[in-house]
Amino acid sequence: MMGSWKKGLQTALAIALVTLPLAACGGNNDNSGASSAAATGGTSGATQAGDGKLEKVRVSLWDRSNSPNGQKLEDTVIVKKLQEEARKEGLDVEYVVLPRSQESEKNNIWMASGGGPDIIITYDMNAMFKWAEQGGLWELDDLLEQYGPDIKKLIGPSLEVAGTYKGKRYAIPAMRMSTAAASNMKIRQDWLDKLGMKAPTTLDELYETLKAFKEKDPGGVGKDNVVPWALPAISQGMKGFFFGPMWGAGVAIDGPATEMYMPSGNFADGVFHSAVALNEGKEFFRFLNKVYKEGLISKEFVTDVNSQQFIQNYTSGVSGFMDSNEDPWTVTKETRKTVPEAKWVTLDPLVRPNGTQAMTEANVYGLLNMIPKSSKNPAAAVKYLNVLAKNIKLVQAGIEGVHFKEEDGLYVAIDPVKNAEEIDWYFKDLNLLTQGYMGNPTKDQMKKQFANEPNPDEIADILDPYFKSFEKFGKQGPLIDTPRPVSDKSVANITKFLYDALSKAVIAKDFDAEWENVVSGWKKNGGEEYDAEVTQNLVAMNWKTTNE
Template sequence: MVKVFKKGVIGSMTVMLMLSGFLVACSSKDGGSSTATTSPSGSNTAAPSKEPEKPAKIRVTLWDRANAPEGQNLGNNPIIKYVIDETKKVGLDVEFVSLPRAQESEKLNVWMASGEAPDIILTYSMDTIFKYAEQGGLWELDSYLAKYPDLIKNNKAALDQVGMYKGKRYAIPALKANTYSGPNMKIRKDWLDALGMKNPTTNEELYQVLKAFKEKDPGNVGKDKVIPWALPAINQSMKAFYYGPMFGFGVNMDGPSNQFYAPDGNYKNGVFTSAVATPEGKAYYQWMNKVYKEGLISKEFVTDVSSQQFTQQVNSGVAGFVDSNDTPWNMNVATRKSVPTATWVSVEPFKRPDGTQVMNKVSDFSMLVAVPKSSKNPDAVMKYLNWMVQPKNLATVQSGIEGVNWKDDGGVKVQIDPELNKKTTWVSSAGDLAIVQQGGPALNKEQLLKSVALSLPDAKQREEYANSFVTYYDIFKKFGKPNTIIDSPRPVAQKTVAAIEKSLYEGVSKVIISTDFEKIYAEMLSAWERAGGKDYDKEITDAYKAMKK
């Protein structure tokens, strides 16, 4: 059963529908079948059948990204049906509760305050886990997790890093099997080639490239239609970011990460300062203000709260540069439906004033699974997660039905029907369904070629595909840095992080489009301070001192 909670019109918000599969396969002795036993008199008789136990009901959060293909929804998707049907066999009754991705924090707060939260809640923020744990709103999971060695073994690298609060476990982190991924810059190589230009290596070179895209229209889409840099509204559900250009100005990801999609700040001389309050951050936003005024990003980006406009710009072939979680190849697939010659390629991190190059990459863990105290079934939740780490179940929630969506070729999943997969595996393509593990290990070139043997019959296309991913992985291997982990109580962040992020979502947009940069930037900085920004930074500084960072 799927229950959908809505607030207003969700539109086509990029929805992350996160499925939580679970359950441990039962042996025959655990089922309800009759077995031969010895009666008190010594004769063998059939023991009376036991009344089957009522399945344990659990409600599982699913992030709704509003990305369901036409004719598909949570109620008729075959992978969701697989999870519901298979978990029933082991005594679990799963109901998925849809949560619009853009309303995650707001809705989660309402759920927790009202005691109506699903049995499984999801977040990427340890500060959120700390807050609810401190308030007594989450189950301690140590004793429940101890019963499930398969889950412990599969997720050990993630469990060793996060999920603890004051010495007790309150969250099960999903394992990130391939850490060579994260926000990355991509550019239209076919446009660069038409202009005789190369990949930009600095922010100034990017600016010159964007101007050339705007003025010379290398894609022949019409000068009034060209979007040199595609960027959606800056909010919690934005589908593209500005990590790369901001890194290029010297802003770092020295903090413990947050839900604001940009480099978070610099740690220098024993002090942490959030990006918004650094000289490098101010210089970046002033540059963005110039880029906006010159029409190098969409004039209407602030209103694109669902990333619908951004998606259309990429898919229709009018965009030239993006910074997002997408891979170049996946963007090629999307854009080539409109422009067959479109070629997106990776861009290495920009050289900064000090000559360094850096980018963020994911850690060994991803989303955090927690169980609210309102749940009556914390053990059933662990059974669900343990069910999901079983190889067949994990493969299904990640990639679809074996023999229908993919086949195994020496340990490599080979797509059978890519068009069918687009319609049926959207619930798992973003990694939201498999809440115990996101993705598998990075493939080498030989494995990459094998993985698309059926979906890309043309040898030249397969070679392009493999080379695209090899380059993509190599950039992360060479330049990527994961976030610092502060796995200790942060009471200030628990109180202020939501207000700080809200102030930045609002303030940054105003700064970029402002006609008086200095005035609006000062107002943004003041709003950040009122929200608790300086206290937030001091808490991180003190935590790093304790960690001897």
């Protein structure tokens, strides 16, 4: 899922208006001196900036394996520029690169070993709660007050709603500048036009559309090559989700976000039920089992843990439907490198069994920045984030005058081709404080934004329904910020189990028999106790269902 996703989603979708297109590393396991560092805001073993030398700070950086030219993240122009700006503030910054798909695993290893960087990142609020409860994170209230004035000025709204546990701050949450930065369904309009079909409006109609894509091959790629629905492995950090289709089956987001990139479950008659405990959830996965058996999703999706096959499927033009946190123009532009006539458009939410429509909308907060207790210089870590806040345009749009120019509050790309090579593929992952830079743009703003493109009117026409879909149908899930001991104990095991069990259910010859294993395993891992705890929290919050 997301940690309100992401995704990450995840493209920061307002940033997409600028250009459209964040390696395992060891550390010092010695935790001695940590308490004195917190008390003084000093380094306790690290070099102080006051003596003329630089303070060392190590920062997580996700690698999405999408470099267009084989360039290492550590050697890119924005990384070098950020390091230069940090040195002016007395900081020596090292980026600790790890594959995006290994975020959860690597963070857990770092937290257990004490060998991680000074700043670790996640979308998983539950992980932050767990580590805070275990005493593994620095409290940040005083550090933020002393060293983060520019942070507070930049992301005040997100600080008000997220990052605290039991009344104390343990994370600095990035602020989403547009709540459209979330999962959304997209479909190939050029394929629909060739087949004389309208966009599907229900899950049943989606099946018929996928089947027509496979059987009639509107892209002319050969029936055996068509993969109608681009979908990677069911695990955190992937680029493809099934939020939209699962909403269409009647599953909502009434529970807290987890690492499973799908709707969490339904709250009805005062009781919460996780997706796998719902008949609607079972029937959705029966649907996935059906489309898998008929070759409507990739036969190798289970092993596509880095989304490489997923990306190949849609960019090569063999797929006609997807659910991801990229906007339709971004995927159109990527696909047109291979198929010039390709046109991806927004697919509005499918009509649910109760006749309503809804889609997941991002919360005002996003990525969580945390400082593990193994960091001997938490003050330097906060100082780095403050440097980032002071140079926020750099990670929102690149170097001003080189990659973009600012006009009427818009960041207009100077040379989109240059940007694609130099910054588009990674620079948003350096932006740990904001996701995007503006709210939902108007059509006129988009036309101006893309004035350097040969088709600004078309781009605006593609993107406008995308933003309007979120505005009309978007819903946000609950933010439970009270202690949840059952979740702390069981959610990691539940998630790990479901990654494997749901994948087996999708590819099973006997779906019903395999689904019994899903439910029984979920129960053995504490699923029913998890739901009871969520129910207690939702009742205390007077939560109203998103399934209306």
